[in-house]
Amino acid sequence: MPVQSCDTLAKKKCLPCEGGVDPISPEQAAEQLEEFPGWRITHEGKRIRKEWVVKNFTAGMKFFEACAQVAEADGHHPDLHLEGYRNVAVELWTHAIGGLSENDFILAAKIDQLPIDLK
Numbered sequence: 001m002p003v004q005s006c007d008t009l010a011k012k013k014c015l016p017c018e019g020g021v022d023p024i025s026p027e028q029a030a031e032q033l034e035e036f037p038g039w040r041i042t043h044e045g046k047r048i049r050k051e052w053v054v055k056n057f058t059a060g061m062k063f064f065e066a067c068a069q070v071a072e073a074d075g076h077h078p079d080l081h082l083e084g085y086r087n088v089a090v091e092l093w094t095h096a097i098g099g100l101s102e103n104d105f106i107l108a109a110k111i112d113q114l115p116i117d118l119k
């Protein structure tokens with residue numbers, strides 16, 4: 001996958017993924033993440049993750065609702081974490097291939113454009 005800007009990726013739509021393709025390599029993922037401030041690679045290169053501290057629990061839930069809208073529109077879904085009532089994390093990976101695909105970076109770009117009430 002060639003390195004793309006967040007803007008370019010945010011204009012794309014996730015494609016249905018039923019498996020049968022190789023995940024993006026950790027090296028390619030690291031290169032692509034240079035375009036994504038605040039995101040990092042986890043799980044030996046199989047996921048990407050970003051964390052925020054939001055104003056309060058409601059702000060976290062509102063952010064998750066906005067993430068849900070984007071996920072449902074694109075048919076690709078994040079893992080959402082809300083701990084300690086305001087520590088929010090989003091993890092993205094393509095379950096069908098057990099690793100990262102372009103879909104994960106498309107969704108990350110769209111999630112980064114969502115409103116979020118920070119602490």
Ligand SMILES: C[C@H](O)[C@H](O)[C@H]1CNC2=NC(N)=NC(=O)C2=N1
Nearest residue numbers: 016017075076077093094095096
């Ligand atoms: C057909 C459709 O692409 C699949 O059911 C989708 C749904 N959402 C998904 N979300 C994520 N993160 N990974 C998947 O493999 C996935 N598969």
